[in-house]
Amino acid sequence: MNMFSDKQVKTLFIILAAILVCMIGIVQIIAYNNAVSHTSQLLLHDYKAAGYLILEHPELSYDIQKAFTSQKTPAHLQAGKTLLETVGYHNGVKLVFMTDLYRLYQENSLVLLILSLVSSLLLLFFVWWYLQKQDDKLNQFTNDILKIMNGEYTLRLNDQQGGSLSKLASAVNLVTSSLYTHIESEKQSKVVLKDNLMNISHQLKTPISALSMYNEIVQGENESNEVIRDFLQKSENELERMRMLTASLLKLARLDAGVIELKRVNQNLDEIITDVGQSFKARLDREHKALDFSSETQVIYPCDREWLFEALSNLVKNAAEHTEAGDTIQVTLEQTPLFIRIIVKDNGHGIHPEDLPFVFQRFYRSKYSQSTQGTGIGLTLTKAVIEMHGGLIDVESIPGSGTSFSIRLPILQNCKTEFIQA
Numbered sequence: 001m002n003m004f005s006d007k008q009v010k011t012l013f014i015i016l017a018a019i020l021v022c023m024i025g026i027v028q029i030i031a032y033n034n035a036v037s038h039t040s041q042l043l044l045h046d047y048k049a050a051g052y053l054i055l056e057h058p059e060l061s062y063d064i065q066k067a068f069t070s071q072k073t074p075a076h077l078q079a080g081k082t083l084l085e086t087v088g089y090h091n092g093v094k095l096v097f098m099t100d101l102y103r104l105y106q107e108n109s110l111v112l113l114i115l116s117l118v119s120s121l122l123l124l125f126f127v128w129w130y131l132q133k134q135d136d137k138l139n140q141f142t143n144d145i146l147k148i149m150n151g152e153y154t155l156r157l158n159d160q161q162g163g164s165l166s167k168l169a170s171a172v173n174l175v176t177s178s179l180y181t182h183i184e185s186e187k188q189s190k191v192v193l194k195d196n197l198m199n200i201s202h203q204l205k206t207p208i209s210a211l212s213m214y215n216e217i218v219q220g221e222n223e224s225n226e227v228i229r230d231f232l233q234k235s236e237n238e239l240e241r242m243r244m245l246t247a248s249l250l251k252l253a254r255l256d257a258g259v260i261e262l263k264r265v266n267q268n269l270d271e272i273i274t275d276v277g278q279s280f281k282a283r284l285d286r287e288h289k290a291l292d293f294s295s296e297t298q299v300i301y302p303c304d305r306e307w308l309f310e311a312l313s314n315l316v317k318n319a320a321e322h323t324e325a326g327d328t329i330q331v332t333l334e335q336t337p338l339f340i341r342i343i344v345k346d347n348g349h350g351i352h353p354e355d356l357p358f359v360f361q362r363f364y365r366s367k368y369s370q371s372t373q374g375t376g377i378g379l380t381l382t383k384a385v386i387e388m389h390g391g392l393i394d395v396e397s398i399p400g401s402g403t404s405f406s407i408r409l410p411i412l413q414n415c416k417t418e419f420i421q422a
Contacts, residue, residue, distance in 0.1 A: 012130040016123065023119050030115070034108055137165055145172065153180035208246065212239050251310070251381055262304040262388055269299045269308075269340065273331055276312045280320060288325040291316065295333035301340055301409060303389055311385040314378035315344040315405050322403065323348035339391075339411055345404040351397035359395055 053064050157169035277291045319329045323346050334341040362380040386393045397403040
């Protein structure tokens with residue numbers, strides 16, 4: 001059988017078989033000794049009966065001897081049974097009244113009880129020993145697998161005793177080796193991809209910058225021509241939009257490729273949100289819109305400042321693009337025992353109910369939206385950044401009444417959030 005390829009299983013079965021063989025031998029010896037003891041007790045009983053008769057009736061000496069040595073018939077059995085049953089001597093008599101037999105029973109029962117207890121304890125001990133060995137091995141495997149999952153891909157499960165667990169260890173080692181090879185290959189691919197993205201970024205920025213420069217030169221040469229000036233202004237707007245789209249695409253590509261590693265250090269979320277507001281101040285003032293930020297506490301939270309700034313900027317930018325002059329964008333920072341909540345709310349156009357499930361999809365454009373602004377990937381980028389921080393983002397909106405984006409960042413046990421009273 002396959003299970004006997006495991007040395008511990010084989011050892012356990014050999015020990016159990018040896019214990020059972022010893023038990024069988026001991027039981028046979030006890031059975032033989034019981035027969036000898038029973039014979040002795042039977043002879044003692046006959047001696048006593050014969051002695052009683054000979055002392056009471058000496059003249060029946062010959063008949064008494066004949067009664068114990070001659071062949072008995074069923075008639076003798078029935079006659080003796082009828083005689084003795086009249087004084088209560090029958091099969092129903094309690095063993096305790098049979099003094100000699102009762103003593104023999106007590107001796108044998110004690111020996112068998114001790115034998116049973118010793119045998120059971122031995123069996124239980126060796127079964128426990130085997131199960132403990134298996135449990136220790138499984139615990140070691142579990143710890144090693146957890147270490148592998150935590151990044152120790154060069155670690156291997158060690159089990160050379162054969163059996164099912166050894167096959168399991170070999171299979172895990174094979175998977176780990178394959179995983180390690182795949183991870184190393186992915187690391188190399190990410191390095192190549194990162195270099196390619198940097199090259200693409202450089203190649204894209206150069207012609208866009210050149211076009212912007214040419215656009216400015218032409219604007220300076222044709223200040224008196226209203227049509228050309230209007231055309232150049234539109235061209236500049238499209239170039240700016242192209243710059244934003246290119247930058248957003250490259251950021252999203254880097255996130256998709258997994259080449260981004262967050263640098264999470266304690267940051268003041270109030271300061272990040274305030275800086276986001278400052279970066280949009282000129283635009284909001286020009287468009288006669290307001291941004292209102294409120295927070296009961298200053299929150300110190302472990303995050304990547306650059307990427308969280310990017311995510312919040314996209315939400316404020318989205319709100320600015322879907323509000324009119326005189327509207328207000330409200331940013332609120334809240335704290336609960338489980339998470340930090342950042343709410344970006346506006347009283348603008350709102351989102352149609354059919355569009356809500358798709359607002360975080362890249363390049364999604366609503367058929368109900370009249371706005372031509374935006375790149376269609378800002379919210380996608382924001383969702384990716386928030387999820388990289390272990391958080392969630394959702395949206396609520398009523399057409400004509402505004403939109404509310406809610407970010408929830410978990411308070412990690414190993415990165416405790418501090419709250420400083422304002």
